[in-house]
Ligand SMILES: Nc1ncnc2c1ncn2[C@@H]1O[C@H](COP(=O)(O)OP(=O)(O)O)[C@@H](O)[C@H]1O
């Protein structure tokens with residue numbers, strides 16, 4: 001792989017359930033195309049998809065940025081939305097404010113953020129109530 | 144997930160079609176081999192607990208089922224209780240090479256039959 005970083009940004013729209021997941025599958029295709037090891041691609045895709053679903057479910061709009069360097073893959077998510085009042089509570093398994101509509105799509109069990117953390121080598125979440133939420137997800141390419 | 148089964152045996156999607164009396168809604172290569180099946184309606188569970196190559200049984204009909212199959216590297220999806228996915232769902236599955244079956248069996252029956260096949264009973 002080239003040593004210079006590869007970068008790609010995607011816009012995501014809140015409540016756009018028909019397209020939710022498109023960015024994450026595009027990211028997955030990109031990483032596969034770069035020849036990245038399948039188990040690593042899978043971890044990034046799963047974390048990215050849970051993050052994208054959260055953006056679509058809870059925020060108005062946002063951006064997802066994929067960066068690939070020789071050391072790591074990072075996904076940075078930045079949304080405009082209600083933000084999260086208590087981030088450590090949101091990180092707990094089972095905590096969810098999802099609506100029945102969201103549950104009907106197979107999400108809203110309060111397992112998304114914990115699963116993002118599980119798949120990432122580095123995970124930082126910051127949020128400001130009334131403004132939005134940021135996620136930094138990093139998966140290392142080297143052991 | 145409701146069930147995850149791995150008993151060392153391997154079956155093909157073709158055999159799954161036969162065992163479940165399923166309809167093939169899309170998928171060309173049914174020689175795909177699998178050794179694990181999971182049953183779930185909650186996609187977050189699949190994203191957290193599935194292994195690559197697993198076959199998913201689900202009663203949830205939504206485009207998110209196919210997206211979950213793609214990101215989780217599943218080998219295919221079986222909709223239970225005769226549920227028929229809409230055109231948008233099948234279109235995405237076809238584009239992404241995710242085989243999709245539909246069986247009249249309930250989740251419980253389908254899981255039981257496949258458990259039997261994978262554990263050699
Ligand atoms: N981008 C976001 N903006 C606002 N709130 C969020 C966001 N992401 C997560 N949350 C809050 O954190 C909770 C837990 O998220 P998560 O672990 O993904 O579980 P789930 O989405 O199943 O509820 C959500 O129910 C929601 O209240």
Ligand SMILES: [Mg+2]
Pocket residue numbers: 050053054107108111112113
């Ligand atoms: Mg979530």
